[in-house]
Amino acid sequence: MTFVADALSWICLLGGGVFVVIGAIGVIRMPDLFTRLHAAGITDTMGAGFILVGLMFQGGMSLITAKLILVLGFLWFSSPVSTYALARATLASGQEPFWSEDLEIPDTARIPGMVYPVDAMGEADAESGEEEE
Amino acid sequence: MFIAAAVAILMAMALAMTRALLGPTVYDRVLAVNMFGTKTVLMIAVLGFLTGRPDFLDLALLYALINFIGTLAVLKFFEYGDLGRRVDGGGEAS
Numbered sequence: 001m002t003f004v005a006d007a008l009s010w011i012c013l014l015g016g017g018v019f020v021v022i023g024a025i026g027v028i029r030m031p032d033l034f035t036r037l038h039a040a041g042i043t044d045t046m047g048a049g050f051i052l053v054g055l056m057f058q059g060g061m062s063l064i065t066a067k068l069i070l071v072l073g074f075l076w077f078s079s080p081v082s083t084y085a086l087a088r089a090t091l092a093s094g095q096e097p098f099w100s101e102d103l104e105i106p107d108t109a110r111i112p113g114m115v116y117p118v119d120a121m122g123e124a125d126a127e128s129g130e131e132e133e
Numbered sequence: 134m135f136i137a138a139a140v141a142i143l144m145a146m147a148l149a150m151t152r153a154l155l156g157p158t159v160y161d162r163v164l165a166v167n168m169f170g171t172k173t174v175l176m177i178a179v180l181g182f183l184t185g186r187p188d189f190l191d192l193a194l195l196y197a198l199i200n201f202i203g204t205l206a207v208l209k210f211f212e213y214g215d216l217g218r219r220v221d222g223g224g225e226a227s
Contacts, residue, residue, distance in 0.1 A: 010134045017141030024145035067190040078201035089208045090160045
């Protein structure tokens with residue numbers, strides 16, 4: 001039984017570490033604040049959830065697990081609220097999320113050899129605009 | 134395995150600090166600091182198990198509360214210019 005709990009704890013801790021690093025890489029790589037908010041949400045939900053659940057398996061049925069549940073519950077309530085407040089404050093400051101027609105993927109964020117449909121959309125809009133004129 | 138989780142959290146903290154230093158607008162920095170605080174909560178919890186003293190969880194709970202309140206206070210300061218609420222309703226928030 002101890003072995004099963006340890007194995008589950010390992011899986012949860014390693015998975016949580018992977019999700020935390022993925023969220024941090026997303027915050028570095030994403031082009032815009034609203035997409036960075038999306039990446040930061042991975043850290044707050046999956047990363048924190050997996051790591052704290054992994055620690056709960058180590059804690060067993062004790063006061064430690066109760067405290068971990070409190071931390072996890074509070075993180076799950078406070079993270080969406082602060083994300084929403086941040087997005088609302090950013091919109092109020094005048095910064096707007098871009099739409100697909102004026103989306104330009106920077107060269108540093110492109111995967112070599114991949115075809116992006118956004119480029120075709122931009123060219124189609126430009127051609128139709130010229131025909132109308 | 135606690136060390137693996139701690140190393141992953143430390144790497145993510147370094148990346149979040151990079152975004153806080155690079156961030157073009159102040160909201161990027163607020164986002165990075167908020168994420169850094171969340172990772173600090175996780176780091177305190179993992180560190181408590183790593184050193185065999187899980188009593189540090191009280192600190193993690195307290196830090197989660199302070200991180201949330203601090204983020205909202207900073208956002209309100211940047212949105213309204215001060216921490217008080219305008220009651221006259223005149224003009225837009227600068």
